[in-house]
Amino acid sequence: MMNKNQIYVIYGNTPKTMIKEILTKARIEEEIDKSALIGIKPNLVVAKPSTSGATTTPDLVAGVIEYLQSKGYQNIIILEGSWVGDRTFRAFSVCGYEQLSKLYNVPLVDLQRDKYTEYDAGGVRINVCNKAMEVDYLINMPVLKGHCQTSMTCALKNMKGCIPDSEKRKFHTMGLHKPIAYLNRVVKSNLIIVDGLMGDLTFEEGGTPVQMNRVFVGKDPVLIDAYAAELMGFNLNEIPYIQMAERIGVGSADVSKAEIIELNKDCDVRKITRSHKVERLSKYIEEKDACSACYGSLIHALERLDERGLLARLRGKICIGQGYKGQQGEGIGIGVCTKGFSKGIPGCPPKAKDIVEFIEKNI
Template sequence: MEKNEILMIHGTNYKAMTKQILEAANLEALIGTKDKKIGLKPNLVVAKPASSGATTHPELLAGTIEYLQDHGFKNITVMEGSWVGENTDRAFDACGYGAVLRKYNVPFFDLKQDSYKEYDGAGMKLKVCDAPASLDFMINMPVLKGHCQTTITCALKNNKGVIPDSEKRRYHTMGLHKPIAHLNTIARNDFILVDNICGDLDFEEGGNPVVMNRILGFRDPVLCDAFVCEAMGYRSDDVDYVVLAEKLGVGSRDTKNAVITRINDSVMEDKPFPMTGRVKRLAAFAEPKDACSACYGSLIYALDRLSDKGMLHKGMKPISIGQGYKGEKGAVGIGSCTRCFEKSLAGCPPKAVDMAAFLEEEWVK
């Protein structure tokens, strides 16, 4: 897998999907010799199950460990430190990681208990815990979700889990963006496996999950976060730490020249999407008919961007989306399934950033 590639897989068998995406990336070759010390860094920010939209699904952990062990890698540790004020062990239990790690006999290391050293992160003095710093290969396993201060959070910000709590507090006093970008000049990002199953609409602690049933693979954390911006209806220019990380040479924001490999097509849900308050209110502006989760989820993010601009009002004609509209005529539709509509946005699925621009132009009156 090259640095400008993006791997994408859809479905609901998350463990099998994880193994498929790692096979497609040929992770074995990326890691190298079997004696390599490998770390898995999920997002256990708070003590909430993955269905809340805050934390990494345990199935991704199971699939990754199974892939690694099947390929002869034995030196594997799962490591994470929850946010300040949360106990990592509580988060570990809430996410059901204990059963997974017992099954595969893999240790967990709470990074709040780790020692640390100070490094020069492209001109900033930053502390990083010793266990992640000693690894040969780090698999960063963030959740694609919103964040009240940094707009989005994914690969780059997930590395905030590999620093001591005192440093996490200091980052907040520095406005987060700059230290996060600089941290990623020293923290490892050898492979990024993104949990895009049901990340939260706008809070890192979850509560409003947006179901998309998708897992993504990257080698470049900046490309990852730039793609995530667009998947949530933003441009990467909107998020300072993504722009700065590119300037510091961490990676590239060039999503236009990225090579996207879809391992399978988007999947249609056979049951209604579970929705909470804010997501439900946004969904009221859509009229789905057999919509794929990645398409429908992207539309929720696009509608949220329009809501941010005060463009959603009662009485607006709902937007059509889904495979049930194939061959039908209508006014405004999203995705190639609505190509016979008067106004339709091509793509299968289109990105939320393109949906937001299209709807602003063709639907908002």
């Protein structure tokens, strides 16, 4: 059974198979009573398919349901409340969750239509939907993606779908970071499964998808978000709610003490059709058969450098990909395949944060 200090990581593009492999390793059934009400909370912020980079891949959720049902669990629900500008029932339909519900006989709970109760989250009063609090075991399934106001969104912010629309509006008047941190003192994730297959580069509603080809699983939402921030090239001080959540006892943000367990390595070189923004960033890259996870990390790193006004200082292109194995080079190489380059960063794949720090020192 996994502990709160562990994060399991798996790479690939077969989400149902991937999540079953992780759950088999994690043995979550050892901590769930057979009579427990299990709630699966995806990210369906808008009515857009997961290929947009905005929402949780339905096949990933299907894999979780199949695993749980194979272990004898039948009391499972999927619950979500989309953002105030969209309707959850539309997202359930467009994102493929109505089909999931019918196929596996798992009810869909629209939290926008649910009643709510006020809770004291240690000095911050927050209204939370009743059904979210009735769940015995909550599986939080966010998407690894950017956000226009908080820079990124992952495990901690995904709980915002468990509050009524009126409370979501109030969160924005409070600056988002503090209420997000305190919400997680009330709504507690028992397991976090992060959909890092196809997240968005900068925007929570999708439109600039980046193929990252990974799923990672843990039990501490603060640790998961701290790890996610590094994958996307952020420093912790750029995401205030992570450290706020750590200070109030939600979890630990110290990734250096985490046990990262990688179950495989990515070898998929297939790329999605690039958005205009990703295409612009790719002009700084010389790619030869790069794996999707490694290429995705580099795209996130280049976006962070662009935000800091440093991208224009690059001289020459950054090399990445399996096609560089065994070759020598004078420029910057990314990943273990370019270890023969004079300036290279190791990793398979490296984190975007490490790429950003390396490039900053070498331009």
